Amino acid sequence: xxxxxxxxxxxxxxxxxxxxxVFRWEHRGEWWYGVLGRGALKVKxxxxxxxxxxSEDPLDGSFLRSYFRLDEQLEPIMASVMKxxxxxxxxxxxxxxxxxxQDFWECLASFVLATNANIPRIRKMVASVCSAxxxxxxxxxxxxxxxxxxxxxAEVQVSELRASGLGYxxxxxxxxxxxxxxxxxxxGEVEMMxxxxxxxxxxxxxxxxxxxxxxxxxxxxxVLLYSCGKDEAxxxxxxxxxELARSYPNLVDPGVxxxxxxxxxxxxxxxxxxxxxxxxxxxxxxxxxxxxxYLYMMxxxxx
DNA sequence: TAGCAGGAAAATC
DNA sequence: GATTTTCCTGCT
Numbered sequence: 373x374x375x376x377x378x379x380x381x382x383x384x385x386x387x388x389x390x391x392x393x394v395f396r397w398e399h400r401g402e403w404w405y406g407v408l409g410r411g412a413l414k415v416k417x418x419x420x421x422x423x424x425x426x427s428e429d430p431l432d433g434s435f436l437r438s439y440f441r442l443d444e445q446l447e448p449i450m451a452s453v454m455k456x457x458x459x460x461x462x463x464x465x466x467x468x469x470x471x472x473x474q475d476f477w478e479c480l481a482s483f484v485l486a487t488n489a490n491i492p493r494i495r496k497m498v499a500s501v502c503s504a505x506x507x508x509x510x511x512x513x514x515x516x517x518x519x520x521x522x523x524x525x526a527e528v529q530v531s532e533l534r535a536s537g538l539g540y541x542x543x544x545x546x547x548x549x550x551x552x553x554x555x556x557x558x559x560g561e562v563e564m565m566x567x568x569x570x571x572x573x574x575x576x577x578x579x580x581x582x583x584x585x586x587x588x589x590x591x592x593x594x595v596l597l598y599s600c601g602k603d604e605a606x607x608x609x610x611x612x613x614x615e616l617a618r619s620y621p622n623l624v625d626p627g628v629x630x631x632x633x634x635x636x637x638x639x640x641x642x643x644x645x646x647x648x649x650x651x652x653x654x655x656x657x658x659x660x661x662x663x664x665x666y667l668y669m670m671x672x673x674x675x
Numbered sequence: 676t677a678g679c680a681g682g683a684a685a686a687t688c
Numbered sequence: 689g690a691t692t693t694t695c696c697t698g699c700t
Contacts, residue, residue, distance in 0.1 A: 392695065487696040493684050494695080539682030544697085588697050609695035639696085641676065668695080 377422040377433045382446045384468030385417040391469055391665055392672075393598050395482050395495045396502075396519070407502075408439065409475070410518050412511035427511045441473055453656050453663040458619040462666040469669065471662055472598060476559025477552055478519045479599035483591045484548050485541050500536045501525075501545075525549035544586035551585065563600045567653075570596055571605070589645050597661040606652040606660045608645060611671035613637070616648065619667075623651050 389397045389404055397406040403414040411429030415422055415436075424436065437443055446468070454460045485497045505524050506517035525533075526549040533542035551557045562570045574592040587595075593607035608616070616624055617632040624632065628648065631638035640648065656663040 483695085488681080488694060489683080489696090490685055490694045496684080534682090537683070539684095540680085540697095541682085586697055590696065594695080607695075610693095611695065636693095638677095642697095643676090 373428060373432070374423075374425050375433050377424060377436050377442065379420045379422065379442060381442065381444070382450075382468040383417070383440065383442065383470060384466070385415060385422065387466045387469035387669065388440070388472065391466075391669055392491055393594075393665065394472055394474060395491070395498045407516050407518060408435070410507070410509070412509070412516045414512075425512075427509070439473055441470055446470060449659050449662060453659050453666075455656065458670075459656075459663055459666065462663075462670045465673075466666055466669045469662075469665060471603070471665060473601065474599040475519070476562070476595070476599045477522050480548060480552070480557075480559075480587070480591075480595050481519075481522075481525070481545060483594045484544050484586045485538060486591070486594075487541065487586055497536075497538055497541070501533075501538070504536050522549045522552035526553040541586060547585040548587065559600060562596070567596065567602050567604050570600060570602055589642060589649070593649065597664075603662065604653050604658050604660050606649045606656070606664045608640065608649055608652070608664075609668075610637070611668050612664060613640065613648075615667045615671045616652070620652075620655075623655055624648060 385404060386399075389399075397404050403416050405412065405414045408431055409429065411427040411431045413424055413426035413431045415424050417423075422436065424431075424433070426432070450463050454463055481501075482494070482498055485501075486494045489497070502517040502519055505520035505528065507520075508515050508517050510516075525546060528546065528549075530543050530546050533546060538545060548557075557574070562573060565573060571589070571592055574587065574595065575589065590607050590609060593605045596602035597605035597607060613632055614637070617629055621629055625644070625647065628640065628644050631640075652664070653660045
């Protein structure tokens with residue numbers, strides 16, 4: 373089915389899909405190809421509208437407006453995080469970059485795989501899991517795979533997952549799948565909580581209950597920001613840590629600053645992470661997560 | 676709490 | 689072709 377989506381507010385499809393928040397979109401020729409739910413679609417930005425072609429499924433304009441959060445006005449949000457020259461420049465450089473509203477389970481599973489890996493690697497692992505355990509379907513003559521649901525992955529042998537290139541992440545992914553399929557973790561419930569409770573609950577449910585799994589504060593923040601509507605969540609990865617140390621030394625505790633700027637850079641303890649993340653939330657405000665996304669892009673571009 | 680292993684692939688030299 | 693780095697977490 374073909375349709376167009378009008379853009380009433382700034383939006384850059386390229387920046388949004390290249391900003392490391394999602395791992396399944398592919399840029400081929402003029403189009404971006406993606407799998408959402410049980411269908412596939414291709415999207416192309418033409419000025420202030422999106423041209424879309426999707427498989428039959430309920431992949432329509434209303435679905436995409438929700439996924440790309442197009443009903444939210446970006447200007448006032450961008451203005452709210454432009455507290456200084458650095459962020460003003462970043463917002464102007466990557467104008468139109470938006471946060472997505474992703475599926476909770478897919479987002480959680482993807483970021484569990486993201487530890488100690490670069491983006492091409494993460495994309496490869498996610499694609500590998502989908503082709504091994506997702507359901508295949510055709511779109512424009514090519515085969516695509518759905519993201520396998522938690523119930524499916526919960527019954528897979530860890531050794532089998534390991535064999536598909538996940539390495540030490542395999543047992544983590546399986547435990548997360550078990551927790552989600554058993555209902556111990558529920559995206560809808562997490563969404564209802566305020567940020568602090570949601571973050572705590574995610575960490576507690578996922579690690580405290582001996583369910584182990586590779587979900588620490590950083591992965592939890594990614595999931596809250598990208599799939600639970602917690603716009604103040606401020607994930608701090610190595611890039612963000614570097615950018616904070618470089619452009620926002622006054623926000624960073626002197627000891628932590630020293631640790632981040634030495635060679636090789638030290639890693640944040642859990643306490644240092646939560647302190648720094650809280651300071652960043654306080655500084656950038658209720659949309660700190662968007663500021664984080666622009667900072668990330670700046671960091672990647674500056675090398 | 677500081678240090679380190681973990682698995683494999685991409686970047687870099 | 690070898691070495692370092694990689695959107696990190698959990699264990700000691």
